[in-house]
Amino acid sequence: MNALSTILRQIAAALEPHGILVRGVVNFKAGEGPSLTGGSCALSVILLGNVGGSIWPVFTRWQKTYDGPDPLDTWSKQLIRPLAEALGATAYFPSDPPWQPFQRWAMQAEGLKPSPLGILIHPEYGLWHGYRGALAFPFEIDAPVTKATHPCDHCHGKPCLTACPAGAINLTGFDVPACRTYLASESAEKTCMISGCLARNACPVGEKFRYPPEQLQFHMAALVS
Ligand code: B12
Ligand code: SF4
Ligand code: SF4
Known part of the structure; x- marks a missing residue:
């Protein structure tokens, strides 16, 4: 087990109990990744998201304690931001402008393609999945290239x-x-x-x-x- 797969394990251990799963990894050529907090460009992005109703039980329990705007985004940020800080990563969220290309990343990471609805279709989860955030790093992360069939x-x-x-x-x-x-x-x-x-x-x-x-x-x- 190397240091990089340790990062994936740490993320999974912190987020899976909340129904947020590691969805895939994208590696970029130098200068082509999104900007990191320090100003340099990321060399990798780890996509985080829900599969089916995976987040729903934990999120709705939390929602009973919250009375502000954008509950799902707020909940996601409360979970993902501290993890980003602990790992020295930059966190991105799908609804925060400027919009990061979450779907383009997912196509690269998971080999998915868009359905006629505009949302990406997964061969197993169908249209029932989404992205809750992403963590970007200044180094590459070893991950298998995923090829999915397009339903x-x-x-x-x-x-x-x-x-x-x-x-x-x-x-x-x-x-x-x-x-x-x-x-x-x-x-x-x-x-x-x-x-x-x-x-x-x-x-x-x-x-x-x-x-x-x-x-x-x-x-x-x-x-x-
Ligand atoms: C703007 C936006 C919308 C707009 C679409 C306007 C338009 N014509 O593009 C509106 C508000 C209509 C919308 C609706 C929905 N959206 Co939306 N949306 C986004 C958002 C915030 C930005 C998309 C974007 O422009 N990115 C910028 C470019 C640079 O990134 P990109 O990845 O390269 O862009 C791709 C998309 O723009 C895509 N695209 C093109 N046209 C359309 C049209 C639609 C409807 C969608 C969803 C995507 C899409 O093709 C581009 C090339 O890959 C993303 C989050 C994000 N940051 O990506 C969510 C996102 C794309 N939406 C998502 C979802 C789930 C929905 C809804 C199903 C919400 C719902 N009701 O549950 C609906 C779909 C409509 C329906 N029939 O129910 C998911 C898709 C997950 C997936 N499986 O692919 C995302 C990724 C958010 C998330 N948290 O996961 N959405
Ligand atoms: S699998 Fe068929 S029904 Fe489902 S999104 Fe694709 S074309 Fe539409
Ligand atoms: S939510 Fe879906 S079915 Fe309803 S009007 Fe919009 S695209 Fe059509």
């Missing part, structure tokens, strides 16, 4: 393309204004706002990783706020 290539009928009541999902991209207009309508209160994005729900991949109903409603409420 959309073999999906007959592509049900996600016809499930959206606003027609916002198509092969040329995600029509954000059409989605937003529908979500602000009364009809959405009985559909997407209750059960989550109907197009996402229509995907047959990774069914056992579907988010629980409360988590789906939480994310939809965050999307329209």
Whole structure:
């Protein structure tokens, strides 16, 4: 076991009990990584995220003690920032501007590709996963190159393309204004706002990783706020 895999073990030991998993590692050529706190460029980034409802039980317990804005981001930062400090890493968070290219990193680290919804699809977890943060380091981290199959290539009928009541999902991209207009309508209160994005729900991949109903409603409420 070398020092670098020790870092991955330390991160997993600190975050897995909270449902945040090490999702992958990206190594960069000199000068191509994101900026570190000291001003130099990172040579590696470790992606951290949820798989299915992995974060939900711990997060909702914590949420009962918190009454401020952006609860999921706040919770993630409370867990990841002290770890970054302890490891001498720079932490990034997906919702903090300037937006770091979390999806591009995930494509490199996990070999994932975008679904017609814009979000990346995983061969096992389907559309039911996300990123809670990333830790960047001034050295490379040894990690196997992951190659994933792309489920959309073999999906007959592509049900996600016809499930959206606003027609916002198509092969040329995600029509954000059409989605937003529908979500602000009364009809959405009985559909997407209750059960989550109907197009996402229509995907047959990774069914056992579907988010629980409360988590789906939480994310939809965050999307329209
Ligand atoms: C802006 C944004 C949005 C905008 C999209 C506007 C647009 N047309 O691009 C809005 C607010 C609409 C949105 C919606 C959603 N988003 Co969003 N979003 C982001 C955010 C904050 C920035 C994306 C970006 O521009 N990055 C900057 C560029 C430089 O980075 P990049 O990786 O190279 O960019 C890629 C993306 O922009 C992607 N892309 C292009 N068009 C679209 C459209 C959509 C809807 C998405 C999600 C991505 C996407 O392609 C780029 C090339 O790889 C990211 C977090 C992040 N920092 O990446 C989350 C993120 C992409 N979103 C995410 C999710 C889950 C969602 C929602 C499902 C939220 C929900 N309801 O649960 C919805 C999807 C819509 C739906 N049908 O339900 C996840 C995706 C995880 C995954 N599996 O891939 C991310 C990574 C956040 C996270 N914490 O994990 N999102
Ligand atoms: S329904 Fe099919 S095309 Fe749509 S996201 Fe799922 S696997 Fe991809
Ligand atoms: S949230 Fe609803 S309106 Fe928006 S893309 Fe999904 S199914 Fe369509």
